[in-house]
Amino acid sequence: MIAAIFSLTLLGAALGLGLGVAARKFAVEGDPLIDEIEAMMPGSNCGQCGMAGCPAAARAIAEGTASVAACPPGGKALASALAARLGVELDLAALVDAGPQLATISEDLCIGCCRCLKVCPTDAMVGAAKQIHSVIREACTGCGNCVERCPTEAVVMRPVAVTLQHWVWPKPPAAA
C-alpha cells in the first residue's frame, strides 16, 4: 500500500518535473499580444463568434480581422477592455448587449423545409421534412446561422428566459 502510493507519487512527480523542464526548453515565443488577448477572453471556447475557440478569436482580433466586440459572452466589459488595449475607437452605446440568445421557432410559420438543420453547427435543430422543427436548448450556441437561412422568418433569436436554474450574478459594469 505504502509502496504503491509512494512509487506512483514519485513517478508522477518525476514526469511532471520532466514536462516542466521540457516546457521551458521547448517554449514557443508566440506573439505576446495574442497571448495577452487570449488571457483576457472568457476561455470557454464556446464558438459564438464563429471561430474555432478563443485562441483563434484572439489571433483574429490581434490581426484586426475581427472586431473587438466579436465575443458575445465577453460583452461590453471585454469589448471596452480590448479597445483600450489595442487603441481602437469603440462606441459602447452602439454595442447592444442583448445577453445570451437562443434560436426559437415560430410554429405557425415553420414550413418544415429542413434548411436550418443543415446550417446548424451544433445540430441543435431537430425536425424532418414537412414536420415543424424545434430547437434543442442545451445544444444551441446562439450563432444565428439559421435565422438568415430560414425562408419564412420562422426562426428568431430570443433572449434566454431566466429561470432559477439559469440565473447568474449580473456582469460588472464596463470600466470607463
Added chain:
Amino acid sequence: MNEYFVLLISTALVNNVVLVRFLGLCPFMGVSKRIDSALGMGLATSFVIVLAAALSWILGHWLLVPLGLGYLRIMTFILVIAAVVQFTEAVIHKMAPKLYQMLGIYLPLIATNCSVLGLPLINVQQDHGFVTTLVYDFGSALGFTLAMVIFAGMRERLALARVPAAFSGPPIAFVLASLMSLAFMGFSGLNFK
C-alpha cells in the same frame, strides 16, 4: 537478427495495428485527408508509441514487478503515455509549427489512441524482452504510419472521384478502409520458413 526482421515484418504488415488489430482507428479516419498531415501524424504517433513502450517496459519490470504492483500497470502506463504525449506536443509545437497547426486537436488525442496503450499491454501479455519490445513496437508504429499514408493517398484520389451521393464523404472512406483491411489480410499468407 533474422528473428527481429521477421518480427518487424509481421508487426508492420501481417498483424498491422490498424487494419488487422483494429487499434487506433480515430486518427486513421480523422487525419487521413491529406498525405502530409497523415505522415506527420504517423511519425508523431510512432515516436510516442516507441518512447511510451520503452518507458512502460522499464517501469513495469524494474518498478511494478519487484514491488508486486502489477495491479497498477494500466494506471502507470496511462501516466507515462500522457506525459510522453505532452512532451511530443511541446516538441512539435517548437520544431514544426506548421505540422502543429495541421494536426490540431488530434495531437493531444494521441494520448487516447488505444494502440499507444494497447501495445505496452500486449508486450506484458506476451512477455517480451526489452529489445523485442522495441522491435515489436517500432514495427507496429511503422505499420500504423504505412496504413495512414496509403489510406490518405487513396482518399486524396477519392476526393476527385465521382462518388454516388449516398456514399460521399465518410461512408466511402469506411468502405475503402474495409477493402484495405481485406488486402492486408493477404499478408497472413507470408511464410518465412
